Amino acid sequence: MKPMSSFTPAYYRLAEDIKNKIESGELRPGDIIPSEVQLAKKHQVSRMTIRQGISLLVKEGFIKSIQGKGSFITAPPMDTLMLKFSDNKLLGENKNAKVDLLSVNVIPADKTISYKLNVVLGTKVLKLIQLLSDPDPVAIDTRFLPYLKGVPILENELKYAAFPDLVSQFTQLISVQNTLEISASVLSDEEAKLLEAMTGQPALCIEQIICAADDVPMGWSKMICRNDRFTIKAISQTI
Template sequence: MSSPIYIRIHNDLKESIEKGKWQVGDRIPAERELAEKYGVSRMTLRQAVQTLVDEGILERRVGSGTFVARKKVQEKMSGTTSFTQLMENQGKTPSSKTISYQVTTPSLSEQEHLKLNDHDNILRMERIRYADAVPICFEVATLPYSLVKNYQRSQITRSLYQTLQEHGLEIGHAQQTVSASSASEKIADYLKIKRGAPILKLRQITKLTTGLPFEYVRTEYAGERFEFYLEK
């Protein structure tokens, strides 16, 4: 099973960064130049770059270009974040709209975060998540296909955590990274907000109590509708 073209470009750019072709703070070539190099459309190239931005590997600077991101100061968060549980705890009705749902080969980042082998496949799904029919966030979730292949699609998209627990798997801890950004045209359209509006980005790797990572999620929240609360 072959990876989408944008994932292959993502992998090549990530490898170039890791090998030192571009250092932290360096500007990578313009999208037009990279699109010509890889022989793809600007849209495909932009999707590859945006994936690296979502992962915190690259960062966009308005009017300047795209740069290799500096490591940010991190605050340790505790607990796991299940959107369904969060909404139900606040008395809201959670729902979602699936944009994409496919079994495919993982990107290098997905493979690393989920500790997968070269021959392993993943389930990657993109969803808009709602609370009382109001769009709250756009989510890209990656799961090891071997873990979920026997579940029905509805069991996964409705509430993955609940499904796992019903089948005897216990949710362990999560590693979470939060950063601020602004809404791209696509995210603004999905979340019904203005382009450039504040966005909270969450990257989360969740493990079972056995220590096995089972979920790698990149989520973009509408800043005007969601906030994170930390308690020490």
């Protein structure tokens, strides 16, 4: 269960509560969830808040709403794969990569950063680069966050927090969507030097874009991984 902070929106807490019941087996595919009135009374929130929480669950595929009948827990299709990815568990669930923070800078957003973060060209953003090793270099992780004047930058938080957690801590907003994109790449001269590999060697590029409830990007990361030291595994399962 994810810890909920004091500034977590009520609709998000509701959605997490229902998801926890689904994942624990308390709610099963085909079960109908309580009505808006019942949920509003139980959680002591407005019906509008309940609708927001339900809409989030529908968007994420946990429930299906049928007009005039209610909202039902959905059965996950077997052709839908679950990919559990955490950049601070890059080498496996029980292993932590060594993290070396190479640089932290405030830079003006270029065209790519402007597009990814949906900010005006030239807007100040925080850029940090770190190297992950085990003990040999595995990946270069480059992260971009909005620059917030006056917000302290703590090295331990930058180094050891998973990217979605770092974004939430730094922006003080709740991230509700993490888009992960995996593509093929080749190492540049600089990347090859850091990863102790050959220029042009095949690599994996893993990008994450973290968004708030209003779909506004809160952070973007780009991880370049050595293809011979990194694998990705996804599974399909029923609830």
